[in-house]
Amino acid sequence: MLNSLRTKLTLSMLITSLAAISVMALITPWLLEQRFISEAKDVHFKRFVRAIEEFRQEHGEWGGPQSALLINQYLTTRQPHSASSPGRRPPVPTTSLADNFRFVLADQQGYIFLPFFEFELGQQLSAEQIEQASPLLSGGELVGYALSGGELPLTEQDKSYLMIQSRSMLIGAAAGLAVTLLLSLTMGSQLVKHMRALTRAAIEMSKGNLNQRVQVEGKDEVALLAREFNRMAQELSNTYAELKASNETIKAQAEALQELSLRDELTGLHNRRYFNQQFRMLHHQAIRYQDTLALALGDIDNFKQINDRFSHQIGDAVLKQVAILMQDEIRDADILCRYGGEEFVILMAHTDKHQAEGLVDRVRAKVEAWPWEKLAKDLQVTISFGISDKLDSDLGHSMLVEADNRLYQAKDLGRNRVCV
Numbered sequence: 001m002l003n004s005l006r007t008k009l010t011l012s013m014l015i016t017s018l019a020a021i022s023v024m025a026l027i028t029p030w031l032l033e034q035r036f037i038s039e040a041k042d043v044h045f046k047r048f049v050r051a052i053e054e055f056r057q058e059h060g061e062w063g064g065p066q067s068a069l070l071i072n073q074y075l076t077t078r079q080p081h082s083a084s085s086p087g088r089r090p091p092v093p094t095t096s097l098a099d100n101f102r103f104v105l106a107d108q109q110g111y112i113f114l115p116f117f118e119f120e121l122g123q124q125l126s127a128e129q130i131e132q133a134s135p136l137l138s139g140g141e142l143v144g145y146a147l148s149g150g151e152l153p154l155t156e157q158d159k160s161y162l163m164i165q166s167r168s169m170l171i172g173a174a175a176g177l178a179v180t181l182l183l184s185l186t187m188g189s190q191l192v193k194h195m196r197a198l199t200r201a202a203i204e205m206s207k208g209n210l211n212q213r214v215q216v217e218g219k220d221e222v223a224l225l226a227r228e229f230n231r232m233a234q235e236l237s238n239t240y241a242e243l244k245a246s247n248e249t250i251k252a253q254a255e256a257l258q259e260l261s262l263r264d265e266l267t268g269l270h271n272r273r274y275f276n277q278q279f280r281m282l283h284h285q286a287i288r289y290q291d292t293l294a295l296a297l298g299d300i301d302n303f304k305q306i307n308d309r310f311s312h313q314i315g316d317a318v319l320k321q322v323a324i325l326m327q328d329e330i331r332d333a334d335i336l337c338r339y340g341g342e343e344f345v346i347l348m349a350h351t352d353k354h355q356a357e358g359l360v361d362r363v364r365a366k367v368e369a370w371p372w373e374k375l376a377k378d379l380q381v382t383i384s385f386g387i388s389d390k391l392d393s394d395l396g397h398s399m400l401v402e403a404d405n406r407l408y409q410a411k412d413l414g415r416n417r418v419c420v
């Protein structure tokens, strides 16, 4: 289950949200309190400084122990004493807002005349302390310095105010995180949906279905990936189509070459090599299935004389015409080849020598009857055949020998005949 991208995304978002809420719950109240106290100190100190400047304008006494007394009296009579909360309470700029938080005053040379804690009476402020102090002005003239020190304790009211503030912030943050979580989950499930579509398409492609496309939405990284995937799929598909086409061409060319190597150029019949292949196969099957097979060897009679008397070209034309006549006469299942020179061979499956004799004799008669004067005046052509159906387990050797012997017999008996 943890292998699922969706689960991983959900878990990581959940952990991040919980961590963020926990950190906020721990740190926010403390930060808020620190900030609140610092603001309160600042506000009180500014008001104190203003009150002191007003005192300075009203009184001549300044810088001695007497003036510290007068200042305290002035401030006490000017405003009632109470604890503080900036902006929500009346300002109380006395020299002390609480036991721990007080103000310190020094004259223009930095000698303290209103002391507090480590700031002792008559002690001179260091350059660093002067740097941090607020300069007191009267009529544009520097008359002294004011500093604040100690901790400002919070009232119960301040504390409950801060608590409400912290809670509100936490609730707001939690709501924000919940919305973020929801949005992340929605986006995560969209991402998972697209990744699944891409994975499905890639798996289909690996099975060989190259025509895969995925939907592209938007312009983000996933859309970019989907677009690139589609482009790659298209390229792969094109390359495959080109490869397939060129493979088919090569295959067709190879087949054509193979066919050419098995054909006789002059007559267009299959050649002796083709005959050897077919004869081996048919002979083997006939023996195995105890079937019959007949082989007829044909030889044009006195072909040498035809060449000599009528020319070699006429001889060639005779060979072509005999091939046509034989091809027309034999059955589709029979195999006719040019065996060599003026010799032809016919292979007849499921046929014994007596059945073959009838067919071959029709061929012989057709050759004899053809009007050879069309090729040359006084030209006559006949053909002799020897037939065998002898099936011995010798790869057809005895069948060929017997057919050849019968052919010689036909020649000896005066040619233009079929011997079985």
Ligand SMILES: Nc1nc2c(ncn2[C@@H]2O[C@H](COP(=O)(O)OP(=O)(O)OP(=O)(O)O)[C@@H](O)[C@H]2O)c(=O)[nH]1
Binding pocket: 266, 299, 300, 301, 302, 303, 304, 305, 307, 311, 312, 313, 314, 315, 316, 319, 340, 341, 342, 411, 415
């Ligand atoms: N024109 C032509 N002649 C060929 C071709 N192939 C073989 N021949 C010729 O065919 C002749 C065959 O002669 P022979 O083997 O003496 O036989 P034949 O004259 O037919 O006599 P018989 O077979 O006894 O009837 C030879 O002269 C070969 O040159 C060919 O493709 N074209």
